[in-house]
Amino acid sequence: MIDLSVSLAPGLCLKNPVMTASGTFGYGREYEPYLELDQLGAVVTKGLSLLPKAGNPPPRIMETPCGMLNAIGLENIGVEAFLRDELPGLKAAKATVVVNFFGETVDEYVELAGILDREAGIDALEINISCPNVKAGGLQFGTDPEMAAGLVAAVRRQTSLPLITKLSPNVTDIAGMAVAVAEAGSDCISLINTLTGMAVDLQSGRPVLANVTGGLSGPAIKPVALRMVYQVLQKVKIPVIGIGGITSARDALEFLLVGATAVQIGTGNFVNPAVAAEIAAGIEAFLRERSISRVSEFIGSLQLPESC
Amino acid sequence: MILFHSTVLQRETITPDTFSIRLSCPKEFLQRFNPGQFVMVDVAVSSHLDPLLKRPFSVCRLRDDSFELLVKAVGRGTGILQQVAAGTVLSVHGPLGNGFPLATITGKPKIMLVAGGIGIAPIFSLLNGLLASGHPPLELIVGARTAAELLCTDELRKRADQEKGLQLSIATDDGSVGHHGLVTELVSWQLKSGGEKPVICACGPLPMLIALGKLAAEASCSCYLSLESRMACGFGVCLGCVTRKKTGDDRHPWVKICQDGPVFDAETLRLL
Ligand SMILES: Cc1cc2nc3c(=O)[nH]c(=O)nc-3n(C[C@H](O)[C@H](O)[C@H](O)COP(=O)(O)OP(=O)(O)OC[C@H]3O[C@@H](n4cnc5c(N)ncnc54)[C@H](O)[C@@H]3O)c2cc1C
Ligand SMILES: Cc1cc2nc3c(=O)[nH]c(=O)nc-3n(C[C@H](O)[C@H](O)[C@H](O)COP(=O)(O)O)c2cc1C
Ligand code: FES
Numbered sequence: 001m002i003d004l005s006v007s008l009a010p011g012l013c014l015k016n017p018v019m020t021a022s023g024t025f026g027y028g029r030e031y032e033p034y035l036e037l038d039q040l041g042a043v044v045t046k047g048l049s050l051l052p053k054a055g056n057p058p059p060r061i062m063e064t065p066c067g068m069l070n071a072i073g074l075e076n077i078g079v080e081a082f083l084r085d086e087l088p089g090l091k092a093a094k095a096t097v098v099v100n101f102f103g104e105t106v107d108e109y110v111e112l113a114g115i116l117d118r119e120a121g122i123d124a125l126e127i128n129i130s131c132p133n134v135k136a137g138g139l140q141f142g143t144d145p146e147m148a149a150g151l152v153a154a155v156r157r158q159t160s161l162p163l164i165t166k167l168s169p170n171v172t173d174i175a176g177m178a179v180a181v182a183e184a185g186s187d188c189i190s191l192i193n194t195l196t197g198m199a200v201d202l203q204s205g206r207p208v209l210a211n212v213t214g215g216l217s218g219p220a221i222k223p224v225a226l227r228m229v230y231q232v233l234q235k236v237k238i239p240v241i242g243i244g245g246i247t248s249a250r251d252a253l254e255f256l257l258v259g260a261t262a263v264q265i266g267t268g269n270f271v272n273p274a275v276a277a278e279i280a281a282g283i284e285a286f287l288r289e290r291s292i293s294r295v296s297e298f299i300g301s302l303q304l305p306e307s308c
Numbered sequence: 309m310i311l312f313h314s315t316v317l318q319r320e321t322i323t324p325d326t327f328s329i330r331l332s333c334p335k336e337f338l339q340r341f342n343p344g345q346f347v348m349v350d351v352a353v354s355s356h357l358d359p360l361l362k363r364p365f366s367v368c369r370l371r372d373d374s375f376e377l378l379v380k381a382v383g384r385g386t387g388i389l390q391q392v393a394a395g396t397v398l399s400v401h402g403p404l405g406n407g408f409p410l411a412t413i414t415g416k417p418k419i420m421l422v423a424g425g426i427g428i429a430p431i432f433s434l435l436n437g438l439l440a441s442g443h444p445p446l447e448l449i450v451g452a453r454t455a456a457e458l459l460c461t462d463e464l465r466k467r468a469d470q471e472k473g474l475q476l477s478i479a480t481d482d483g484s485v486g487h488h489g490l491v492t493e494l495v496s497w498q499l500k501s502g503g504e505k506p507v508i509c510a511c512g513p514l515p516m517l518i519a520l521g522k523l524a525a526e527a528s529c530s531c532y533l534s535l536e537s538r539m540a541c542g543f544g545v546c547l548g549c550v551t552r553k554k555t556g557d558d559r560h561p562w563v564k565i566c567q568d569g570p571v572f573d574a575e576t577l578r579l580l
Binding site: 023024025026030031033034051052053054055058059060061062063065066067068070072075078218219247267269270271272273274 | 309310311350357358359360361362399401537538539540541543544545546547548549550551558559560561562
């Protein structure tokens with residue numbers, strides 16, 4: 001037996017390091033035809049807000065070389081509908097549930113964290129401080145270390161649930177952001193959210209997305225994500241979850257090698273809805289082949305050149 | 309919806325930019341399929357995950373062990389499919405979405421099927437479904453820019469000759485065959501000519517669908533439209549394919565084309 005379990009926070013132990021990324025896995029049960037939700041490390045839900053949110057008008061997506069741009073604009077059903085219609089099914093499926101959430105003000109984040117904190121069946125919260133799509137939304141929190149720290153500290157006071165802070169890559173000093181939110185009480189850091197991008201149509205002379213700009217995801221961003229995970233791990237001691245362009249067990253193992261305790265699979269779920277379970281199985285097979293009995297022994301085993 | 313590996317059994321050129329492609333599938337796929345449903349097809353044939361996303365296509369016809377797509381080459385993904393060799397294995401996801409409501413439409417006194425260009429694909433599978441299951445009188449109206457771009461017309465003519473209850477009309481923008489003008493003009497005349505009120509089922513370019521929705525509303529006919537959009541997932545999780553519904557409010561304005569459609573009752577949408 002290979003021990004695939006990883007610990008992200010006191011009270012948050014995953015049976016394997018493979019999670020799903022917010023906004024790419026619906027509310028979870030949409031994937032039941034393709035995989036067993038309890039075979040995943042955790043299911044991370046679509047980002048929730050206090051009230052339902054309509055998001056941006058279409059066109060909302062565009063494929064780009066080895067990636068895609070999205071400007072969904074954080075459309076979601078709102079916390080009330082989630083707790084009523086979605087959470088019971090996730091619990092019944094015995095999934096480990098991480099709820100991703102966001103607000104437009106500190107007060108909204110805090111109120112939402114309070115509501116989620118009272119609910120049984122939620123295993124952890126992931127606070128999205130980094131959506132590049134919504135003009136009024138989280139952008140300022142995700143790019144300013146002081147504001148991010150203030151927000152995380154306020155949410156921290158409101159909940160005893162394990163707290164993951166999800167970072168935006170659209171900053172010059174990602175490690176500085178990580179230090180700020182770690183000091184503010186985040187148990188764990190996940191990164192990266194999408195990179196801001198744009199596509200234009202020569203034929204029509206217009207932007208492709210109705211929102212003009214969108215977030216880039218998929219294999220194209222993997223090298224950036226790996227670099228950022230590496231840089232953050234130089235500066236913080238808390239566990240890091242690697243996200244960005246993971247579509248295979250090899251991709252996931254690369255993040256673990258660099259030192260990520262767990263990974264999240266995003267855009268890859270669209271292409272192959274069973275991929276998250278396949279990646280968990282692939283990690284196990286790799287470790288068995290190498291005669292490594294615990295994934296924790298592999299995590300962070302990257303050999304750096306002497307000069308680093 | 310099933311996720312399966314499918315072998316390309318045959319690919320046939322139809323016009324310089326359209327082709328049919330026959331893909332193997334499990335029995336379960338054939339049993340579950342309803343006309344109007346679609347599949348997401350992997351187009352990363354020679355390079356892993358490049359292009360990244362699967363592409364949506366309506367199923368045009370079912371065979372004993374396979375199904376056929378009718379595809380127009382418009383970009384990179386469809387260009388790759390146009391060259392794909394028999395024997396190639398592709399990942400396929402489907403059948404997806406909701407097809408045409410067969411029980412509802414066969415209950416009407418008359419059915420009008422309308423296809424513009426490559427929109428013939430789902431209409432063809434609907435026609436086959438209706439012919440196989442018994443149906444009220446059928447009026448089939450197909451259109452394209454030119455005679456050379458009309459698809460499946462030989463086969464459709466043959467069907468119309470064999471089937472008493474099936475009448476075929478053709479329109480081309482340049483008048484090279486059939487009515488010189490738009491399919492919507494033919495529809496409009498039919499609706500004005502009196503007789504039984506038909507139910508309209510249509511697929512084609514968006515302006516055609518919008519015009520049909522209006523004509524149907526004016527004539528108080530029911531009308532089912534098959535819509536398209538860029539899609540990342542095809543099964544309701546990415547929220548990339550939304551369009552505005554008629555009765556929505558500020559917080560719930562959308563339907564998902566992949567999951568709530570692609571076939572919609574025109575009355576439930578606000579297409580403009
Ligand atoms: C439910 C559904 C059913 C469809 N059925 C068929 C069918 O039976 N036969 C067929 O030939 N095509 C069908 N399409 C359209 C087909 O999916 C697109 O033509 C295809 O995805 C284009 O891929 P590409 O890589 O070749 O083009 P790209 O290089 O991605 O784009 C080239 C051009 O195609 C347009 N386009 C891209 N994706 C779509 C899309 N999903 N819908 C409409 N336009 C798009 C773009 O605006 C662009 O102008 C269907 C689409 C949907 C949503
Ligand atoms: C369509 C789409 C919607 C997303 N929605 C959210 C969201 O609601 N909240 C969030 O924190 N991240 C969201 N993300 C970002 C992903 O969770 C992930 O961080 C990013 O896509 C990078 O991973 P990937 O390359 O594996 O997709 C979304 C991404 C996509 C593609
Ligand atoms: S294509 Fe993803 S929700 Fe419709």
